[in-house]
Amino acid sequence: TQLLEQSPQFLSIQEGENLTVYCNSSSVFSSLQWYRQEPGEGPVLLVTVVTGGEVKKLKRLTFQFGDARKDSSLHITAAQPGDTGLYLCAGVLVGAGNNRKLIWGLGTSLAVNP
Amino acid sequence: DAGVIQSPRHEVTEMGQEVTLRCKPISGHDYLFWYRQTMMRGLELLIYFNNNVPIDDSGMPEDRFSAKMPNASFSTLKIQPSEPRDSAVYFCASSLGQTIGNQPQHFGDGTRLSIL
Numbered sequence: 001t002q003l004l005e006q007s008p009q010f011l012s013i014q015e016g017e018n019l020t021v022y023c024n025s026s027s028v029f030s031s032l033q034w035y036r037q038e039p040g041e042g043p044v045l046l047v048t049v050v051t052g053g054e055v056k057k058l059k060r061l062t063f064q065f066g067d068a069r070k071d072s073s074l075h076i077t078a079a080q081p082g083d084t085g086l087y088l089c090a091g092v093l094v095g096a097g098n099n100r101k102l103i104w105g106l107g108t109s110l111a112v113n114p
Numbered sequence: 115d116a117g118v119i120q121s122p123r124h125e126v127t128e129m130g131q132e133v134t135l136r137c138k139p140i141s142g143h144d145y146l147f148w149y150r151q152t153m154m155r156g157l158e159l160l161i162y163f164n165n166n167v168p169i170d171d172s173g174m175p176e177d178r179f180s181a182k183m184p185n186a187s188f189s190t191l192k193i194q195p196s197e198p199r200d201s202a203v204y205f206c207a208s209s210l211g212q213t214i215g216n217q218p219q220h221f222g223d224g225t226r227l228s229i230l
Contacts, residue, residue: 030215031215031216033215033218040223040224041221041223041224042118042205042207042221042222042223042224043157043205043219043221044221045218045219045220048215048216048218088156088157090215092214092215100214100215101159101170101214102159102214102215102219104156104157104158104159105156106155106156107156107157
């Protein structure tokens with residue numbers, strides 16, 4: 001059972017379209033990070049959201065953290081072929097004794113076709 | 115600036131052989147993580163170190179896996195004996211900071227391991 005569910009798993013769109021990918025959980029996270037991974041490389045951090053309801057923008061990418069800090073979304077406006085990649089979300093769970101663990105979703109594989 | 119450096123980039127070996135993966139973290143980073151990535155299970159944390167000390171190895175699949183960090187600039191992940199189900203991409207990542215999640219994890223380009 002995945003603690004962090006990402007949807008959709010795969011997405012293929014045309015250049016110029018808008019899209020939203022989701023990251024959902026029943027657990028509350030102290031913060032959540034979004035990474036993008038390109039073939040043959042490791043994931044690269046895009047953004048960290050910390051506060052419930054927080055919205056962050058990175059050029060054409062808009063990230064939102066849910067009010068209850070259980071879910072997050074990534075919206076891309078006017079997608080470009082350079083946006084192609086695997087988008088991963090990772091949430092920080094704080095357990096007993098302030099033990100912190102980063103929980104990863106399986107990712108959304110995005111293909112933007114010219 | 116040099117990022118996280120992993121070697122080898124690719125490794126193909128027969129089952130039963132010993133495999134050693136190597137990682138050089140970013141200088142000054144005090145956390146080091148070893149991950150395994152597969153299509154079915156995604157990115158799985160195997161073990162992480164803080165200031166060269168193993169903190170959580172609960173993700174290590176079984177006793178065939180071991181990891182060491184003899185100093186702040188080098189870590190190894192060893193599989194002995196290797197099995198076909200160990201085939202995956204293994205990533206090393208490092209980060210700076212007192213707590214997990216407050217700083218980005220910087221990943222190497224991974225080692226693609228194939229056990230025949």
